[in-house]
Amino acid sequence: MILQGKSAKSPLSWINPAEGTLMSKTWISSIFFAVKFIVGDSMLKKAILVILILTSLFLAMFISYSKNGIQPTFVSATDQSELCNDVLIMLLRPTIQQGVDDYYKRYLTETPGVGSDSVKISDIRKSSDGGYDITVNVLPYYGPHNSVGKDQMLLYVTENS
Known part of the structure; x- marks a missing residue:
């Protein structure tokens, strides 16, 4: 399968030239297709899993720090x-x-x-x-x-x- 950019209008849209069908129109889908193209099908699930885990950890830390920053301070x-x-x-x-x-x-x-x-x-x-x-x-x-x-x-x- 060969991937190429569709047109200057939407550089992130990819088509399959053999079938002529549109594969993606969004940033996220384009990133997943790029990862699939680079690492292959077997590594795609692992890459997606790593991305989801890192995103979850980042959000958990962000929520934790923002909640702790609002705590009232008591003065003696x-x-x-x-x-x-x-x-x-x-x-x-x-x-x-x-x-x-x-x-x-x-x-x-x-x-x-x-x-x-x-x-x-x-x-x-x-x-x-x-x-x-x-x-x-x-x-x-x-x-x-x-x-x-x-x-x-x-x-x-x-x-x-």
Whole structure:
């Protein structure tokens, strides 16, 4: 049996020139006929079996990984406290940077930076009027390791500020 391409319209369609009949019109059938042509009838069943097994394994791994990726993550109480502390520092950082800028502009030509890792909350107290007094320790810096001082700031946070 000799296989050849039918026409430029459908290069994946194969015909049997002896009978003039169409053997396949799909990608999958074309692949199976190509495997049959290359390896012969005896190996075709083995090749199909290997392809099916590999496809099944791939789908099983994909489904397993996608289900495991959706599992909820539980955070311990200490981790939760650290996360709240980090979020509070992130929210206060623009105000802290403004305070550092206002203070150091009198002494330096460039204002030092303030990163989240250079701010530590030392105390939080609730005020009688409903606001919060937050004391932070700040290490403003130039470059990667050039600290310009150790500062303590008192921030007053209210619902309207």
